[in-house]
Amino acid sequence: MDQRTILIGDVHGCHRELEALLEKLKLVPGEDRVWFVGDLINKGPSSRAVWELYRQSQGQAILGNHELSFLEVASGRPHKHEKYFKKLKKDFGPQFDSFLQDVRSWPLWMEDRDLMMVHAGLIPGKHPDATDPWALTCIRTWDGKGEDLQNESNPPWFDFYEGTKLLVFGHWAALGGLDRPNIIGLDTGCVYGGSLTALVLPERRLVRVKAFETYCAIS
Ligand SMILES: [Mn+2]
Numbered sequence: 001m002d003q004r005t006i007l008i009g010d011v012h013g014c015h016r017e018l019e020a021l022l023e024k025l026k027l028v029p030g031e032d033r034v035w036f037v038g039d040l041i042n043k044g045p046s047s048r049a050v051w052e053l054y055r056q057s058q059g060q061a062i063l064g065n066h067e068l069s070f071l072e073v074a075s076g077r078p079h080k081h082e083k084y085f086k087k088l089k090k091d092f093g094p095q096f097d098s099f100l101q102d103v104r105s106w107p108l109w110m111e112d113r114d115l116m117m118v119h120a121g122l123i124p125g126k127h128p129d130a131t132d133p134w135a136l137t138c139i140r141t142w143d144g145k146g147e148d149l150q151n152e153s154n155p156p157w158f159d160f161y162e163g164t165k166l167l168v169f170g171h172w173a174a175l176g177g178l179d180r181p182n183i184i185g186l187d188t189g190c191v192y193g194g195s196l197t198a199l200v201l202p203e204r205r206l207v208r209v210k211a212f213e214t215y216c217a218i219s
Helices: 015-024 047-056 065-074 082-104 133-138
Strands: 005-008 033-036 109-112 115-118 166-169 178-180 183-185 195-201 205-210
Touching: 015 047, 015 195, 015 205, 047 082, 065 082, 065 133
Parallel strands: 005 033, 115 166, 166 183
Antiparallel strands: 005 195, 109 115, 178 183, 195 205
């Protein structure tokens, strides 16, 4: 059997749902290749418990806007996520430094021969290595210029994606996931009471666990 590649959507501290999802997938650490789409932390019950499950899965993760903000605050820059930072420090306790060190090693995107993963999306026609990290982790829509990446009266960025690689992203929970021939959106809003979604390759199967609770209001 081919090695499985399992891509996991935005967990946002929902450790019980992540545990249930890994069980449902019958994940074998070290055998399955596991990629997390970013935003593992904040909003939900325990970022630390999620990080521990992520470590046990022997997976890799890319940076979401929440990890990017976390790194901003950690390097002393003023940021609106300072409140989250204090909570993380408390939640992680003695493990905080190893968590920080780990997140510092996460890339902004991952790709191989026929697959690419980025947290929020791509600027049309641009490779991620030529794209601002905030755009990669926050983009929702495309205005034709790149001045406003959030305005929902503009078309979504993925309407412009013409790549042949399967592109997997998260971040946009209100979409409730996306399934197109060359694009899959994995954020199904677990922390908002939706579900946690994984994509299993090569069979291209979507596996979901429903949220046990609604942990916060959608934003
Ligand atoms: Mn996000």
